[in-house]
Amino acid sequence: MADHPDHPVLFLPGPTEVDAELRQIMATPLVGHRSAGFVACVQDVCKRLQPLFATRAHAAFETCPATALMEAAIRNLVPHGGLTLHLSGGAFAERWAKISGYCGRQPESLLSTWGSPSDPDALVARLKHGPHPAAVMITHNETSTGVLQPLQQLAAVVHEHAPQALVIVDAVTSLAGAELQFDAWGIDLAFAGTQKCLALPPGLTVYALSERAMQEAAKVTDRGFLLDFVRAVPDTVAGKPLATPCVPLVLALQHQLRRIEQEGLAARWQRHRAMRDATHAFAASHQIAPYVSNAAARSMTVSCFHASGRDVKQMAERASAAGYKIDQGYGDLKGKTFRIGHMGDHTVARLQQCLATLL
Numbered sequence: 611m612a613d614h615p616d617h618p619v620l621f622l623p624g625p626t627e628v629d630a631e632l633r634q635i636m637a638t639p640l641v642g643h644r645s646a647g648f649v650a651c652v653q654d655v656c657k658r659l660q661p662l663f664a665t666r667a668h669a670a671f672e673t674c675p676a677t678a679l680m681e682a683a684i685r686n687l688v689p690h691g692g693l694t695l696h697l698s699g700g701a702f703a704e705r706w707a708k709i710s711g712y713c714g715r716q717p718e719s720l721l722s723t724w725g726s727p728s729d730p731d732a733l734v735a736r737l738k739h740g741p742h743p744a745a746v747m748i749t750h751n752e753t754s755t756g757v758l759q760p761l762q763q764l765a766a767v768v769h770e771h772a773p774q775a776l777v778i779v780d781a782v783t784s785l786a787g788a789e790l791q792f793d794a795w796g797i798d799l800a801f802a803g804t805q806k807c808l809a810l811p812p813g814l815t816v817y818a819l820s821e822r823a824m825q826e827a828a829k830v831t832d833r834g835f836l837l838d839f840v841r842a843v844p845d846t847v848a849g850k851p852l853a854t855p856c857v858p859l860v861l862a863l864q865h866q867l868r869r870i871e872q873e874g875l876a877a878r879w880q881r882h883r884a885m886r887d888a889t890h891a892f893a894a895s896h897q898i899a900p901y902v903s904n905a906a907a908r909s910m911t912v913s914c915f916h917a918s919g920r921d922v923k924q925m926a927e928r929a930s931a932a933g934y935k936i937d938q939g940y941g942d943l944k945g946k947t948f949r950i951g952h953m954g955d956h957t958v959a960r961l962q963q964c965l966a967t968l969l
């Protein structure tokens with residue numbers, strides 16, 4: 611049950627539940643963002659972000675929603691008029707392609723059916739036969755459908771068939787919930803908002819950037835100001851972000867990164883996998899069909915199911931009456947599907963309690 615009266619526990623695909631210990635940190639008296647203690651905190655956060663992404667390259671954060679990094683990725687890393695190739699099978703990948711167009715770049719989408727992962731062979735074929743993109747954009751975990759992309763394989767295809775192209779990854783609902791090896795898989799930029807698997811409120815976006823990407827950014831003109839990587843990364847790593855950050859949230863992020871180190875990243879991924887498996891086992895036992903038919907592509911952090919003849923609204927209302935909040939489907943899928951977000955600091959035991967209220 612909730613640790614606060616009248617508050618339903620969030621099993622949404624983000625924002626997810628924030629526990630009392632983290633909320634308490636955000637309620638402490640405010641400190642100045644240029645105070646020595648806070649400068650050291652920002653430096654420490656940037657250092658602790660490196661192992662979270664499994665990178666020795668650059669890691670930093672900004673006070674903004676993750677969509678700002680989707681845009682910054684394009685403004686920093688793709689020349690004006692350059693081609694962005696979007697591996698697209700859901701709402702967030704579609705949003706990214708639109709953003710590219712709004713930024714004056716040329717988006718091209720390599721489509722997969724919603725609910726299916728991108729096919730590495732289709733990417734090989736595209737890269738062999740079409741013009742080479744400046745960047746390939748991959749939504750690691752498509753939150754609207756609950757598909758986890760075979761990121762390692764897709765990145766390897768890009769490196770082999772379009773070695774100049776940067777590999778840019780939306781890790782918004784995968785970072786800290788599913789395996790992501792930034793350096794080993796050859797990723798150039800990955801980012802995530804704090805409201806998902808980091809189990810904090812929305813407001814910060816953490817990101818990692820390869821040295822190659824940093825060099826590419828330096829060649830692109832009109833990168834803007836706040837999210838100009840060439841300026842923002844060194845400033846933030848030095849503890850002095852350009853503009854005033856959300857101080858309470860940064861303090862809570864530092865605490866949460868320490869807690870994640872204590873849990874162990876591999877153990878955290880394993881806990882998310884166990885929650886995914888428990889959710890699908892529950893659904894199977896009630897003849898509820900998964901939206902993602904390929905079991906290997908089912909997200910570790912958000913599970914999506916067909917309504918399977920049930921009234922999704924009623925299910926959500928039953929959960930709500932028992933103190934839990936679930937999602938009733940994204941966009942056009944509203945009412946036809948429902949999603950359970952099992953991310954952040956949730957446990958299998960608490961998830962089981964939520965699932966038991968649905969039917």
Ligand SMILES: Cc1ncc(COP(=O)(O)O)c(C=O)c1O
Binds near residue numbers: 677702749752753754
């Ligand atoms: C995969 C993915 N990308 C991007 C976003 C956008 O994040 P924000 O709302 O923080 O801008 C979301 C939000 O749910 C998401 O799930």
